[in-house]
C-alpha cells in the first residue's frame with residue numbers, strides 16, 4: 001500500500017499514529033506531496049483526491065481512499081480486530097461522534113486559523129485568505145479545548161474507557177496547536193495531563209517529535 005502525505009502535517013500524523021498502533025508501517029511506502037510547493041493543488045494530485053488534501057491511501061489494486069477517518073477505518077478493519085474504531089455498535093457510534101467533534105471543534109478549526117490568519121503554507125499557496133474567519137476558528141478551537149478538557153476530567157480517553165481514533169484526532173489537534181503556537185487555556189489541566197500521557201505511547205511520541213522538525 002502507498003500513502004501520499006506530508007510527514008510533518010497534523011492530518012498525516014493521524015494516519016501514521018494509526019499505522020503504528022496497528023503495526024502496519026512495514027506494509028506502506030510513503031510518497032511525499034510537498035504542500036509548501038502547492039503540489040496538492042495541481043492536476044496530478046487532484047486526480048488522486050478531488051479535495052486536494054493529504055493523506056491519501058492507495059491500495060494494491062489502485063483503489064484510492066482519502067480522509068483520515070476513512071483511512072483509519074480501513075486500516076483498523078484489516079486484521080479483523082478493530083481496536084481504534086470500535087467493536088460494538090455502541091462503541092462505533094460513540095467513537096465516530098467524538099472523532100467528528102474533534103475534527104469540527106478542534107482540528108479543522110485550527111487548520112482554518114492556520115490557512116487564513118497566519119502565513120500558512122506561504123503566499124504562493126494561500127491565494128485566498130480571510131483573517132477574520134481564521135480568528136473566529138481560532139476562538140472556536142480554544143473553546144473546543146475547554147470542551148475536551150471537561151470530557152477528560154471524567155473519562156480516561158476521549159470516547160470512553162479505551163484509546164481510539166477520537167483520541168488520535170484530538171492528539172493531531174494538539175500537535176497543530178503546538179505548530180501554530182496556539183496556547184492551551186490554563187484551565188485545561190486535564191487535557192494537558194492527558195496529552196502528556198498520550199505522548200508516552202510510541203505511536204504518538206515519534207509524531208510529536210517529527211512535527212517539531214519544521
Ligand SMILES: N[C@@H](CCC(=O)N[C@@H](CS)C(=O)NCC(=O)O)C(=O)O
Pocket residue numbers: 006009010011012035040052053054055066067068069111
Ligand atoms: N478532511 C481531511 C483534511 C486533510 C487536510 O486538511 N490535510 C492537510 C495536511 S496537514 C492538507 O492537505 N492541507 C492542505 C490544504 O488544505 O490546502 C482529512 O481528514 O484527511
